[in-house]
Amino acid sequence: MEAAQARCLFLVFLFTCQLSPEAAAEGQEPADGSSASQKPVQLTDVPAAMEFIAAAEVAVIGFFQDLEVPAVSIFHSTVQNFQDVSFGISTAPEVLAHYNVTGSVISLFRLVDNEQLDLKSKDIESMDLPKLSRFIESNNLHLVTEYNPMTVIGLFNSKIQIHLLLVMDKGSPEYEESLYKYQEAAKLFQGKILFVLVDSGVKENRKVISFFKLKNSQLPALAIYQTLDDVWDTLPITEVSVEHVQNFCDGFLKGKRLRENHESEEKTSKVEL
Structure with missing residues (x-):
């Protein structure tokens, strides 16, 4: 098992040594000029949130109790850089309660393996645009994911x-x-x-x-x-x-x-x- 783990780590190193995560995230460019108009979808109730997640291969939702926190502005800016990801945002108490959100949470939902990955409030407090971009880019898996x-x-x-x-x-x-x-x-x-x-x-x-x-x-x-x-x-x-x-x-x-x-x-x- 140790040999297998070593080989797996070697393979990860082999695949990732070509470009640092910082360079990859900072190098994200909008696909075209139309990306500037892309905005997160307002999710006002639980059925809307569930339908939104089910319809996307990758969905990222910002659950915020307070829209005045700095993370909201960062979230909106990040939306422009990912044309193959569906973005939603919600402040509805029933939606936050359904997803057990207290404070601010940014969640990524993946259809390919039915995963939900969260950036919790403690991570969001120190978050900036490159960090959020790295989180999305490194977890952006589709039915077919380009390496x-x-x-x-x-x-x-x-x-x-x-x-x-x-x-x-x-x-x-x-x-x-x-x-x-x-x-x-x-x-x-x-x-x-x-x-x-x-x-x-x-x-x-x-x-x-x-x-x-x-x-x-x-x-x-x-x-x-x-x-x-x-x-x-x-x-x-x-x-x-x-x-x-x-x-x-x-x-x-x-x-x-x-x-x-x-x-x-x-x-x-x-x-x-």
Whole structure:
């Protein structure tokens, strides 16, 4: 188990060493000019809040008893930087009571693993824009999450311990259709496997690709990794289909491995670590 934990920590380091969290958060840019008009939705009652959360892959809600606290202004400013996140705000006593809020709390709700992550009042008192941005960026997991040095933190902190990576060049002509099929397959394994996209066209992602012993000639490819016991497998594919993804995931969940010599390679790697 110690070797597996060491390997997992090594993998996290490998994925996150390319860019500091500070740089990632401060580098957040609005997707386009329309982001300036984005505002949090006012949630005035419990049904509205529950519907809002259920409709979003990732929802961030600011629960505030007092709209005069500095955190409210920071919350509004942060909204502009995340186009793939739904933002809501509520001061309604019944809503705060329903979510057991006392004081001020900012909560992130994720559909992919049914998680609720909270920034409590003590954290909010010392919060600034970069800190809130890091909290959202590092926990911003979707049905398909694009890998970057911040989202990998959320991936390894998730209770879901099996991650499937689609390693593919986003600049390829087949990308849009492949992503659609990958997203459809992700719905079949919601709550069991986290689906991740790794853009092989990004130079900084080469370390991730080499970790799974994949060559450029083998891409696109699927790579699956279980963080608990340090088991992984790969499957080069000529095209992405729901059937290919489903069969690969089902096989892994049943203990089948395509790489017969993989176990011996892993034992050698653990000794080296």
